[in-house]
Amino acid sequence: MRGPGFGWGRMFRGWGRRMTVPRREILEVLTSGAKHFSAEEIYLEVRRKYPGIGLTTVYRTLEILVQAGVVSKFNFGDGRARYEFADTDKKNHCHVICSNCGRIIDCENLSGEVDFEGVIRKLSKKLGFKINGYHLRFYGLCEECKNK
Amino acid sequence: MRGPGFGWGRMFRGWGRRMTVPRREILEVLTSGAKHFSAEEIYLEVRRKYPGIGLTTVYRTLEILVQAGVVSKFNFGDGRARYEFADTDKKNHCHVICSNCGRIIDCENLSGEVDFEGVIRKLSKKLGFKINGYHLRFYGLCEECKNK
DNA sequence: ATATTATTGAAATTGATTTTCATTTTCGGA
DNA sequence: TCCGAAAATGAAAATCAATTTCAATAATAT
Numbered sequence: 497m498r499g500p501g502f503g504w505g506r507m508f509r510g511w512g513r514r515m516t517v518p519r520r521e522i523l524e525v526l527t528s529g530a531k532h533f534s535a536e537e538i539y540l541e542v543r544r545k546y547p548g549i550g551l552t553t554v555y556r557t558l559e560i561l562v563q564a565g566v567v568s569k570f571n572f573g574d575g576r577a578r579y580e581f582a583d584t585d586k587k588n589h590c591h592v593i594c595s596n597c598g599r600i601i602d603c604e605n606l607s608g609e610v611d612f613e614g615v616i617r618k619l620s621k622k623l624g625f626k627i628n629g630y631h632l633r634f635y636g637l638c639e640e641c642k643n644k
Numbered sequence: 645m646r647g648p649g650f651g652w653g654r655m656f657r658g659w660g661r662r663m664t665v666p667r668r669e670i671l672e673v674l675t676s677g678a679k680h681f682s683a684e685e686i687y688l689e690v691r692r693k694y695p696g697i698g699l700t701t702v703y704r705t706l707e708i709l710v711q712a713g714v715v716s717k718f719n720f721g722d723g724r725a726r727y728e729f730a731d732t733d734k735k736n737h738c739h740v741i742c743s744n745c746g747r748i749i750d751c752e753n754l755s756g757e758v759d760f761e762g763v764i765r766k767l768s769k770k771l772g773f774k775i776n777g778y779h780l781r782f783y784g785l786c787e788e789c790k791n792k
Numbered sequence: 793a794t795a796t797t798a799t800t801g802a803a804a805t806t807g808a809t810t811t812t813c814a815t816t817t818t819c820g821g822a
Numbered sequence: 823t824c825c826g827a828a829a830a831t832g833a834a835a836a837t838c839a840a841t842t843t844c845a846a847t848a849a850t851a852t
Contacts, residue, residue, distance in 0.1 A: 514798055514849050535840080550801035555840065571719035575809085576839060592773055603767055610758050616782065619751055624787035625740055632780045634764065639772035662818050662829055683809080698832035703809065723840085724808060 511564060518553045521546045526567060526581040532591075532600045534576045570631075574598055588612070588630065594638035606632065659712060666701045669694045674715060680726040680739075680748045718779075722746055736760070736778065742786035754780065 504523055505515035525533075525541045533541070539554045558579055561567035570578040572593055578600070592601045606612075616627045636642075652671055653663035673681075673689045681689070687702045706727055709715035718726040720741055726748070740749045754760075764775045784790075 516799060516849070518800070548801080552802070552841080553800060556799085559841095569721065571721050573717065573719050573725075577721075592767060592771055592775065594773070595776075601771060601773075603771065606763060609763055609766075615754060615757055618757075619740060619782060620784070623740055623749060623751065625742070625749075625782070625784045626790040627740065627782045627784035628743075629783040630781065631783070633778065634767060634773070634775045635777040635779070636768070636773045636775035642774040657819095664817070664830060666831070696832080700810080700833070701831060704830085707810095 507566075511560075513560070517546065518542075518549050519557050521549065522554060522557045523561075526561075526579070531580055531602065532570070532572075532578045533580070534578055536576070538579065572598075572600060572633075590632040590634065592634045592636070594641055595635050596637055596641040596644075599638050601638075603634075655714075659708075661708070665694065666690075666697050667705050669697065670702060670705045671709075674709075674727070674729040679728050679750065680718070680720075681728070682724045682726055684724070686727065720746075720748060720781075738780040738782065740782045740784070742789055743783050744785055744789035744792075747786050749786075751782075 504520055508515045508519065521542045522538060524545075525538055530538065530541065535554050535558060536551065538558070539549065539551045542549050542554065558567060558569070562569045562579070566582055567579050568582045570580070570591070572578060572591075588607065589605050590603050592603050593599070610632075612630060616630065619625065620627050652668055656663045656667065669690045670686060672693075673686055678686065678689065683703050683706060684699065686706070687697065687699045690697050690702065706715060706717070710717045710727070714730055715727050716730045718728075718739070720726060720739075736755065737753050738751050740751050741747070758780075760778060764778070767773065768775050
């Protein structure tokens, strides 16, 4: 798991980009357990340790990281994008979203019960796509909301 | 399949709402094969037959229909919402999205190869959620884009 | 240490969507 | 059939997440 001290510099320079303090701080937040944070939430979190950061920089950095596949971006329908570190250990986990309060919960990787690879092979052949990823999400009411 | 002539009036009055020409025209477009249309695309299509329609009305009507479960709303990450008629025959079909050009294709209902109900029961029990829906989407390159 | 240039922060701008408000339309009741 | 209450409309105004612009700053190769 990449965390504090990881060679982010090498990663950026590998992309032909520079390592900067804002970028490092953003990655710190992303790898410190932040889940499904909006850009603004990430900004607010980073700002606590690095007050000079700009929201624009957060957006730009996130976009770079998404393009590079280091961060995953989700749209759950509430008007703002959600980001999370694309942790290899948790690759292809799914989400459960409460339709009422908007809470988002990670659930385990379902590869054990669903043959995604098989489905992907079938669809690829049938539709002519080269599929390289998938996303499964469930909607419903969370424990709190369903008891209201 | 609900289409031209269906008793939309009864449906709306059942919700305590009124049947209006704009609402009927929007439903006409939605039930005429329109897939993954944005609000603006629906507006442009409706306008061809009913030039006085307003974009605002399209948004409002779509929201009413989404809340009622008659229309499904998707966010595929391109900044605008997509809508489609929630056809019972096609319930829970999945989507395949081209990461390059943005093309969205319906794929068949995968209930035959994936035990969604079983997964839902397991997650419901484990997370305390009352899950009532799911959405599976695949990302990759479409036939055209992968050959570039 | 210096020069080049990538990157930054914040103001300005954009675009999808929502709110506001005067006007129009719907439809139940007489 | 007509009327009135109020739902619904269309378009201008407003909102908000995100992007662009630009002067200033920071990174880093030499």
